Amino acid sequence: TLNNLVAAGKVMLLLRNDGAVLTWQLWQGSGAARTLLATGSTEDMTWNRLELVYDPQARLLTANVNGTSAGPFPLALTGARYAAFEGSGMVDDFVLRRLP
Numbered sequence: 001t002l003n004n005l006v007a008a009g010k011v012m013l014l015l016r017n018d019g020a021v022l023t024w025q026l027w028q029g030s031g032a033a034r035t036l037l038a039t040g041s042t043e044d045m046t047w048n049r050l051e052l053v054y055d056p057q058a059r060l061l062t063a064n065v066n067g068t069s070a071g072p073f074p075l076a077l078t079g080a081r082y083a084a085f086e087g088s089g090m091v092d093d094f095v096l097r098r099l100p
Contacts, residue, residue: 026063038070
């Protein structure tokens with residue numbers, strides 16, 4: 001599947017590979033109403049470490065791509081029930097944790 005998260009995701013970490021450079025964008029919202037929160041680039045390490053961390057009590061979202069952090073961003077996420085990976089590629093060790 002391609003572009004389902006763009007249309008329906010509440011938060012999306014979008015990656016593009018341009019040779020040895022991995023460009024990333026952190027988006028909030030979906031469709032035409034989405035907002036770009038942060039963007040950056042890093043070396044494509046083949047096994048890239050991606051993290052999205054949301055603190056529901058503080059209502060803060062943080063992203064991390066290969067050690068480069070973005071945020072925290074104030075964000076009120078309600079009703080988040082799913083996490084997904086979309087696109088052409090592979091995922092290894094997709095982990096969801098609910099911390100106390």
